[in-house]
Amino acid sequence: MPSSTNKPSLRQILFGSPIRAFGVVSLVFLVSLAIAPAKNHFSEWRHYQNQYLSLIQGRGDAVTLRRHFRGGIQQNWLPELGVVDRCTTCHVGQKEATLTDVGLQPFRRHPVMAHNVDQFGCVMCHRGQGAATTVEEAHSSTLAWEQPILPARYTEASCGQCHRAPLAETPELNLGRNLLAREGCVHCHTIKLPGGDTMKATDDPPSLSHIADKTTREWIYAWLKDPQAYAASATMPNFKLNDDNVRDISAFLVANSTPVAGDAATVSAKPGDTTAGASLYGESFCASCHAVQNAAGNVVGGNVGPELTRVGNKVKPEWLTAWLRNPRVYDPPTGMPHYRFNDQQISTLGTFLLAKSDSDFLANVHLDPATPEQITHGKTLVQEYGCAACHEINGIKRPENFAPELTRIGSKPITQLIFLPGMQHALPNYISAKIRQPRSFGSSLKMPQYTFTTQQIDALTTALLSRTDRAQTIPPALAVTATPESTYQPAGKAGQLMSDLACFSCHKINGRGGDMAPDLSWEGTSVQRAWLQQFLKNPNTLRPALIRRMPKFNLADSEINLLTDYIMTVYQTPAFDRDSIDSSGDSRVQVEQGRQLFYSKYACQSCHIVDPKADKGYVGPTLTQVGSRLTAAWVYHWLKDPQSLRPGTVEPNRNMSDDDARALTAFLMSQRSGGRPGNKAAKVQGERVPRLEARK
Amino acid sequence: MMRQTILVGLIVICAALWGCTRKNTSAVGPTPTAFGTALVESSGGKQIGGVGTTLPQPVVVQVNDDQGNGVAGAPVEFTGPRGVSFDPASGVTDSSGQFTTNVMLGSMAGRYQLGASTHTKAQKSVDLKLEEIALGDQERLGAHLDETYCNRCHNPESTPERVSNYDNLEVKPHSFTEGDTLNKMSDADLTAIISHGGPALNKSPLMPPYGYTLKKMEIQALLAYIRMVSDPPYRPAGTYYVQK
Numbered sequence: 001m002p003s004s005t006n007k008p009s010l011r012q013i014l015f016g017s018p019i020r021a022f023g024v025v026s027l028v029f030l031v032s033l034a035i036a037p038a039k040n041h042f043s044e045w046r047h048y049q050n051q052y053l054s055l056i057q058g059r060g061d062a063v064t065l066r067r068h069f070r071g072g073i074q075q076n077w078l079p080e081l082g083v084v085d086r087c088t089t090c091h092v093g094q095k096e097a098t099l100t101d102v103g104l105q106p107f108r109r110h111p112v113m114a115h116n117v118d119q120f121g122c123v124m125c126h127r128g129q130g131a132a133t134t135v136e137e138a139h140s141s142t143l144a145w146e147q148p149i150l151p152a153r154y155t156e157a158s159c160g161q162c163h164r165a166p167l168a169e170t171p172e173l174n175l176g177r178n179l180l181a182r183e184g185c186v187h188c189h190t191i192k193l194p195g196g197d198t199m200k201a202t203d204d205p206p207s208l209s210h211i212a213d214k215t216t217r218e219w220i221y222a223w224l225k226d227p228q229a230y231a232a233s234a235t236m237p238n239f240k241l242n243d244d245n246v247r248d249i250s251a252f253l254v255a256n257s258t259p260v261a262g263d264a265a266t267v268s269a270k271p272g273d274t275t276a277g278a279s280l281y282g283e284s285f286c287a288s289c290h291a292v293q294n295a296a297g298n299v300v301g302g303n304v305g306p307e308l309t310r311v312g313n314k315v316k317p318e319w320l321t322a323w324l325r326n327p328r329v330y331d332p333p334t335g336m337p338h339y340r341f342n343d344q345q346i347s348t349l350g351t352f353l354l355a356k357s358d359s360d361f362l363a364n365v366h367l368d369p370a371t372p373e374q375i376t377h378g379k380t381l382v383q384e385y386g387c388a389a390c391h392e393i394n395g396i397k398r399p400e401n402f403a404p405e406l407t408r409i410g411s412k413p414i415t416q417l418i419f420l421p422g423m424q425h426a427l428p429n430y431i432s433a434k435i436r437q438p439r440s441f442g443s444s445l446k447m448p449q450y451t452f453t454t455q456q457i458d459a460l461t462t463a464l465l466s467r468t469d470r471a472q473t474i475p476p477a478l479a480v481t482a483t484p485e486s487t488y489q490p491a492g493k494a495g496q497l498m499s500d501l502a503c504f505s506c507h508k509i510n511g512r513g514g515d516m517a518p519d520l521s522w523e524g525t526s527v528q529r530a531w532l533q534q535f536l537k538n539p540n541t542l543r544p545a546l547i548r549r550m551p552k553f554n555l556a557d558s559e560i561n562l563l564t565d566y567i568m569t570v571y572q573t574p575a576f577d578r579d580s581i582d583s584s585g586d587s588r589v590q591v592e593q594g595r596q597l598f599y600s601k602y603a604c605q606s607c608h609i610v611d612p613k614a615d616k617g618y619v620g621p622t623l624t625q626v627g628s629r630l631t632a633a634w635v636y637h638w639l640k641d642p643q644s645l646r647p648g649t650v651e652p653n654r655n656m657s658d659d660d661a662r663a664l665t666a667f668l669m670s671q672r673s674g675g676r677p678g679n680k681a682a683k684v685q686g687e688r689v690p691r692l693e694a695r696k
Numbered sequence: 697m698m699r700q701t702i703l704v705g706l707i708v709i710c711a712a713l714w715g716c717t718r719k720n721t722s723a724v725g726p727t728p729t730a731f732g733t734a735l736v737e738s739s740g741g742k743q744i745g746g747v748g749t750t751l752p753q754p755v756v757v758q759v760n761d762d763q764g765n766g767v768a769g770a771p772v773e774f775t776g777p778r779g780v781s782f783d784p785a786s787g788v789t790d791s792s793g794q795f796t797t798n799v800m801l802g803s804m805a806g807r808y809q810l811g812a813s814t815h816t817k818a819q820k821s822v823d824l825k826l827e828e829i830a831l832g833d834q835e836r837l838g839a840h841l842d843e844t845y846c847n848r849c850h851n852p853e854s855t856p857e858r859v860s861n862y863d864n865l866e867v868k869p870h871s872f873t874e875g876d877t878l879n880k881m882s883d884a885d886l887t888a889i890i891s892h893g894g895p896a897l898n899k900s901p902l903m904p905p906y907g908y909t910l911k912k913m914e915i916q917a918l919l920a921y922i923r924m925v926s927d928p929p930y931r932p933a934g935t936y937y938v939q940k
Contacts (some may be wrong), residue, residue, distance in 0.1 A: 111920070112916050152804075156833075168837070169840075172836075300856065458749060602901070603902045606904070607861065619849070650844065652906050654904065654908065
């Protein structure tokens with residue numbers, strides 16, 4: 001082996017002699033010992049901390065900033081919340097109030113917020129991996145971590161983990177939660193709330209058990225093909241059914257429908273003309289709940305009831321007559337009030353509504369009589385598509401757990417999701433894509449196509465992202481609970497009358513009801529009996545700027561008395577007695593002092609009108625006759641603290657002294673209607689206002 | 697022989713790389729067929745959106761020729777700071793000379809300077825600057841409070857849902873975008889006027905105090921919102937730091 005003697009092998013070079021071997025092993029040992037400190041020295045966070053130090057160098061506040069700066073890994077450990085955060089290792093300046101001019105991450109100052117970082121940590125709101133100390137591992141999804149950082153636009157989702165009631169600070173989350181309940185999502189998808197309840201739907205899809213009374217098979221066909229073609233604001237989504245399936249479903253629904261007694265009616269009165277119909281529609285404030293698409297294509301009106309743009313294409317005339325006479329015959333729990341229309345009014349309004357039709361709408365729908373096979377197939381389809389999850393249908397049971405449960409969707413591991421090609425692999429993208437176009441994930445999927453706007457999709461995604469594991473498991477003591485849903489129902493005959501008039505569609509009483517009109521829980525303390533009676537007889541407008549108003553129900557005197565008695569007796573605040581302040585003995589001096597306060601110190605005329613000639617403000621209700629409307633005690637306590645009587649009211653708390661509040665009460669209570677001393681005061685005040693202006 | 701093979705191999709690799717890069721650059725949008733000399737904003741500037749969300753309205757710019765008429769088929773390209781994305785980011789103008797893009801703002805609250813550019817026949821670049829505002833959480837709360845408490849008097853515009861009270865007031869309130877007036881007022885002044893009403897600064901009592909109604913944090917949020925939407929932009933007074 002001549003080569004081995006001439007050229008020593010690598011092994012001989014390194015380990016040829018014991019000394020050499022010792023040297024080599026020592027070198028390897030030292031190098032391997034140096035790896036850990038080197039890794040530490042060249043770590044990302046150290047790089048950022050050095051960058052921060054050079055950033056603050058030379059600033060006017062450098063001394064303060066450097067004193068606040070603590071090098072090394074920073075950790076925030078909150079055992080109660082299960083949070084370990086090291087984010088502040090790199091996000092060094094997030095608490096520095098003077099760093100407003102730094103726009104560079106990770107050194108930006110954190111915007112002012114309701115919570116303290118030391119108490120809540122970072123990952124509670126932003127998600128991500130708190131314990132990580134590299135940018136990639138902390139923010140992005142890796143194999144080891146399923147919760148990447150939450151994009152900024154969905155941050156409100158994190159508030160929803162603990163805050164179960166709506167917050168003023170989270171408009172998007174509130175909207176998303178409302179949409180989940182209102183757009184019918186929770187009819188099919190179960191969302192369990194931490195308390196053990198499930199989220200309830202607030203929409204009211206109509207029962208289809210008697211649908212043949214109400215409409216024709218042709219209309220059902222056109223509606224199922226494309227609900228938005230009938231009404232742009234329709235809640236019903238598009239199931240993208242083919243012609244045969246729509247034909248069979250409509251055949252089944254009509255064949256399956258059972259008639260309701262009294263559901264078809266005719267009136268002998270001659271039909272009214274269109275102008276009379278339009279004015280009756282206006283007077284009855286139908287537009288408070290129902291929308292109509294105007295010539296410009298805008299849908300104008302309320303969204304409590306269905307849109308009426310093409311209602312003439314939909315309803316049968318006899319059904320409409322019966323419905324206008326008493327909607328509770330066809331649909332007992334409907335939110336539509338029972339207006340006491342007379343025959344002439346029913347005829348006028350009915351003619352007006354039936355004229356709201358589009359001659360092209362059903363022009364192309366021609367259906368042959370249904371065959372038994374079609375009806376059977378229709379039934380199968382109705383079961384398959386889960387129609388009964390929303391609608392009541394004769395002989396079909398409401399399917400349980402029809403769609404995947406969404407209780408913990410916000411913590412769904414992305415390994416369990418199937419993404420579309422080209423989609424970013426992140427949970428928010430998946431959820432929003434599913435809402436935007438459900439069938440893009442597979443044409444055989446049953447979830448229908450909704451017509452949400454981008455803002456609505458963002459809001460829904462936010463609300464769904466808030467349904468995390470943490471939201472379900474957080475200790476009850478740490479969560480901010482929502483007020484439980486009220487099932488309040490007023491008792492007795494008055495309660496029946498209130499149900500008949502559907503007061504709860506607009507008014508909230510003791511936690512139940514809509515928010516379109518004022519809360520009536522303490523109405524009895526607030527108003528005077530005579531005014532309430534008059535108001536129910538002929539509701540006039542308290543707030544001229546509002547377009548949604550109380551309709552006239554054409555109540556009988558006995559009904560008005562029943563309702564007034566009930567409201568005056570039952571709806572009282574426990575905070576004070578309605579008769580505790582008597583304003584009848586107020587002196588002129590006191591009234592005059594109140595007037596001065598009203599116009600100069602508190603400048604109430606910016607929002608309220610007392611003298612219709614001089615005052616113009618119309619943010620708040622008109623106060624021209626407030627002395628005949630409200631009780632002195634209510635006015636006084638309202639002035640002292642408006643929010644305590646009606647949370648969220650726009651009127652600011654003025655921190656008024658007792659004397660000022662009393663004087664203003666005296667002035668306001670002197671504003672009465674019709675031939676009382678207050679009227680004289682109003683005249684005097686008409687002269688005074690210009691003088692006040694002149695002094696300015 | 698060996699050397700020749702390597703040489704040929706290198707040439708092939710270079711050609712392939714060149715081909716790939718060429719392909720990438722030429723794949724963007726249709727080729728321009730005409731050129732204009734000016735770029736103007738049609739709509740979509742100065743919008744207010746949320747962080748990381750698509751602006752409510754698309755941004756539309758128009759390429760004009762010397763006579764001020766729209767030029768169809770002219771190239772337009774949009775650029776923005778980090779985090780801003782355009783859909784589409786570049787292309788050619790439509791038949792009326794306009795180019796429309798949807799803008800998604802980044803995840804930081806603040807003002808975003810967007811750039812649109814086209815070029816003339818002589819490859820001279822024509823630029824246009826646009827500004828959009830992204831509201832963060834705090835400013836969004838401010839916007840919500842503005843809508844609830846302030847808007848009805850401070851915004852002269854009415855909507856069907858909200859009739860403006862502006863015209864009814866003897867002393868006209870300032871719109872929150874009136875930077876020329878509001879930027880001169882310090883944070884402390886604005887906080888005082890919101891908390892204690894107009895008389896706090898010897899102004900009209902028609903402005904009521906909200907200090908007993910809003911929380912301190914809410915007033916701060918309102919202030920942040922007012923500062924964010926002011927036009928011209930608000931620059932805080934005080935120390936300016938010289939960057940080395």
